[in-house]
Amino acid sequence: xxxLGYLVAGWGISLVVLGGYALRLVRRGRxxxxxxxxxxxxxxxxxxxxxx
Amino acid sequence: MAGRDETPGTTGSRGSRxxxxxxxxxxxxxxxxAFVLTxxxxxxxxxxxxxxxxxxxxxxxxxxxxxxxLMYASFLLCAVASVGVLVKRTPWWDVMAHSTAEVGxxxxxxxxxxxxxxxxxxxxxxxxxxxxxxxxxxxxxxxxAGYLALRGTTSDPRRQERQAAVVALVAVxxxxxxxxxxxxxxxxxxxxxxxxxELKIEDLTLFTLMFGFxxxxxxxWWLTLQRFRVGWLERAAIDHxxxxxxxxxxxxxxxxxxxxxxxxSDDPAGEExx
Numbered sequence: 001x002x003x004l005g006y007l008v009a010g011w012g013i014s015l016v017v018l019g020g021y022a023l024r025l026v027r028r029g030r031x032x033x034x035x036x037x038x039x040x041x042x043x044x045x046x047x048x049x050x051x052x
Numbered sequence: 053m054a055g056r057d058e059t060p061g062t063t064g065s066r067g068s069r070x071x072x073x074x075x076x077x078x079x080x081x082x083x084x085x086a087f088v089l090t091x092x093x094x095x096x097x098x099x100x101x102x103x104x105x106x107x108x109x110x111x112x113x114x115x116x117x118x119x120x121x122l123m124y125a126s127f128l129l130c131a132v133a134s135v136g137v138l139v140k141r142t143p144w145w146d147v148m149a150h151s152t153a154e155v156g157x158x159x160x161x162x163x164x165x166x167x168x169x170x171x172x173x174x175x176x177x178x179x180x181x182x183x184x185x186x187x188x189x190x191x192x193x194x195x196x197a198g199y200l201a202l203r204g205t206t207s208d209p210r211r212q213e214r215q216a217a218v219v220a221l222v223a224v225x226x227x228x229x230x231x232x233x234x235x236x237x238x239x240x241x242x243x244x245x246x247x248x249x250e251l252k253i254e255d256l257t258l259f260t261l262m263f264g265f266x267x268x269x270x271x272x273w274w275l276t277l278q279r280f281r282v283g284w285l286e287r288a289a290i291d292h293x294x295x296x297x298x299x300x301x302x303x304x305x306x307x308x309x310x311x312x313x314x315x316x317s318d319d320p321a322g323e324e325x326x
Binding site for chain 2: 001002003004006007009010011013014015017018021022025026028029030032033035036037040
């Protein structure tokens, strides 16, 4: 296979960055969940029902 | 509905976990399609008979092109949500705008990096400052990096939301320039015109590229969903902390007022008063 180093670098960087970002989101969500009462973890509330 | 069966303590729900598993499986299938089942881009010159093309570097495009299209989609969604912020002024739109901008910026960074890595073997250069598409994409990245930086500056959240929405609406004007630059400034870019629009690819190569769009669509959907939930939780955590502090302060105040009303001394147990 030609250009193997470039392919490994391109795919590798992309998968590592996306995987790292996904992991960061999951961890951040877990730590925030602990700070919020259960009745306020309703992710898909109707728009604007929670303001003021 | 995905959000109704969430497990306490996580941002996951049955629906989002299923979506994540499907996205991961699709990435695996895309890897097999891109590296095993499809061949390199090798063509024969009609007059000289020499081989030319991108060879195996074409396998990078199964990743680069879908990420670029999903980057456009994320930023366009951010623009729609920013209009929602300005018109509706509800937190849902603001969290959506922030989430899509962040995911889009991650994708934009990866598009620049993978494009540069692909360009080295194909164009014999990592970067070309005179290339209009490269420069407009870099400008797009910097504009949305500025948008994300702005989110962390102003102390007044309402003002910050509106300012960020205006920045997003200005930044998104760069997208037509990025997308159409290969037609509008044809002699000022190394990029070729869209192979999809002119249907220059076919069969398994086309299928793999389409599968790449589907796969990265699922990945971006999952990332945006998670980022939205994190953003929503950030607001809920702040509201809860502020609410708790206010309630605590009120209870302290009312206890003192109650004591004053019934004439109880500040020093009922004979302790020293300040």
